[in-house]
């Protein structure tokens with residue numbers, strides 16, 4: 001167990017598992033959010049179920065997610081430091097041949113997500129950050145509409161979702177490889193399934209702030 | 219043709235180094251990159267200067283001795299080609315070419331463009347072998363092996379251990395090298411008894427040599443002169459994971 005944790009492969013496996021837990025949560029979270037297009041009653045009703053009969057499930061899920069995020073970030077940090085140490089003297093000239101934008105922005109995009117996630121929780125879960133000045137617990141629909149009418153709030157969420165989409169375009173593909181469960185491929189760098197997943201999540205999450213900012217949902 | 223070289227010169231391990239300019243005036247497009255360096259070196263020697271040190275041996279792309287980061291690409295611009303098989307026709311007349319050694323903490327510079335790659339040998343020593351009992355030689359073809367497994371094992375076995383994967387990897391990871399060796403043996407029946415122990419030990423040695431981890435950038439696969447696939451790394455991880463559970467049960471730790 002200790003040997004597993006100490007190795008770069010073991011650390012990366014922990015990242016992959018925690019990342020996949022995150023993806024699973026995000027799929028549910030996005031489907032929940034999209035109910036905003038079915039009106040306030042539907043969305044606020046869903047929130048009431050989550051906080052009523054399903055409250056214990058939600059609590060358990062929060063604990064799992066918190067552990068996953070901590071593991072993910074700590075492993076990301078350690079692996080990044082190891083990678084830095086592995087090349088103390090860099091190249092004068094270096095040309096990338098294969099690495100995608102998504103793969104090269106995993107670390108910086110991850111940092112943006114690390115800023116976004118606490119903001120997002122303080123904004124919509126606890127209501128400690130109130131860009132619109134008001135926050136009504138339980139009125140998820142109203143809180144979202146009031147916030148995303150403010151251009152910078154919508155813009156911040158849209159930017160964070162670009163980072164998320166890129167992170168998942170690489171992560172959804174790389175995690176199954178890290179876990180050793182992807183079969184051999186003629187073109188291993190092609191990743192249609194990860195593209196579909198990342199696009200779906202990106203569109204699903206971006207749709208809400210954009211629709212409100214443009215006045216389609218009010 | 220004419221080219222201008224900017225070559226990393228460094229007297230010895232730990233000595234300061236820098237890029238030096240050299241003009242190579244009568245280069246034939248048919249020369250290999252190393253032949254071009256030979257010509258530059260002849261002139262340096264004639265002028266009483268120290269020749270540029272670089273590694274080479276077979277010059278036919280099979281030994282893994284040659285290296286060089288050429289214009290920021292391991293083994294230069296030709297895909298699937300080692301530097302010794304790269305020809306000057308791949309460069310434009312008048313081009314300026316930057317030549318640097320492989321860069322990794324595990325590959326200290328010995329002199330100029332020569333680095334110490336013995337870290338890769340130690341990874342092999344940690345498990346890149348099959349143990350064979352003594353006795354009569356087995357009959358040829360006595361062990362049936364599936365065609366697909368043979369093909370994939372032989373693809374991985376093409377690794378010549380040049381270290382281009384490490385040089386090209388933004389993390390300085392030796393995953394492709396280690397995975398190629400693990401896949402090559404692990405796909406064949408002869409490699410089964412030590413399969414999971416091999417993965418655990420070789421990964422542990424890879425880490426001990428202070429290489430970085432894999433982030434799936436895919437740079438190694440593009441740089442590899444033998445075009446070894448990153449699928450081997452998936453396989454290495456699978457064997458590593460099973461090694462943590464299966465190996466203990468069969469006592470093969």
Ligand code: HEM
Nearest residue numbers: 016019022023076106107110111113114171174175178433
């Ligand atoms: C909270 C801030 C986050 C940070 C700092 C972060 C950082 C990183 C980094 C640096 C990597 C690449 C590691 C490497 O290749 O060496 C990575 C991979 C990954 N991340 Fe994140 N990430 C964060 C959030 C998330 C979230 C919210 C999810 C999922 C919903 C996620 C899913 C993944 C997945 C699936 C991988 C791929 C793992 C693999 O290749 O095996 N990450 N993350």
Ligand code: FES
Nearest residue numbers: 277281282284302
């Ligand atoms: S010198 Fe042998 S592979 Fe290039």
